[in-house]
Amino acid sequence: MKTRILSKGIFTLLLTVMCGFAAQASSPRNYLYDTKEENGQIVSKTVFLQADNGMLDKQVKYEFVYGENGKVAVKKAYRWDAKTNRWQPFYQTEYSYDEKDGEIQSVYGLWNKKTNKYDMNVKRMVIPSSNYNDIFS
Numbered sequence: 001m002k003t004r005i006l007s008k009g010i011f012t013l014l015l016t017v018m019c020g021f022a023a024q025a026s027s028p029r030n031y032l033y034d035t036k037e038e039n040g041q042i043v044s045k046t047v048f049l050q051a052d053n054g055m056l057d058k059q060v061k062y063e064f065v066y067g068e069n070g071k072v073a074v075k076k077a078y079r080w081d082a083k084t085n086r087w088q089p090f091y092q093t094e095y096s097y098d099e100k101d102g103e104i105q106s107v108y109g110l111w112n113k114k115t116n117k118y119d120m121n122v123k124r125m126v127i128p129s130s131n132y133n134d135i136f137s
Helices: 001-026 129-135
Strands: 031-038 041-048 058-066 073-083 086-097 103-112 119-127
Touching: 058 086, 086 119, 103 129, 119 129
Parallel strands: none
Antiparallel strands: 031 041, 041 058, 058 073, 073 086, 086 103, 103 119
């Protein structure tokens, strides 16, 4: 009898926890964006999360550098560190364009605090150049 009551209690507790997780996951997050442009090109984009108290919390900042062809050559991402009250480097992606083959070559690397370079977990990827607007919109 005690085992049955204990089993029902554990089941009820698990069900309550699962419902709480589901409710939290389904609640929408309100992200706001501050985009800065120069000469029609986006040079930075900052992402804020609107907190429950109505304040905006900094989340991520992106910076874009353009090449001679007018396309994005470098994208850097930073995360906000509330402890130091500063943007901390997160990752960088460098892009090069092969018009002949219709490809975009990208090199991605995470920031390494020890070397002060984007040399952790370096990945290379080739993307069809037809996807340029999808990537940078």
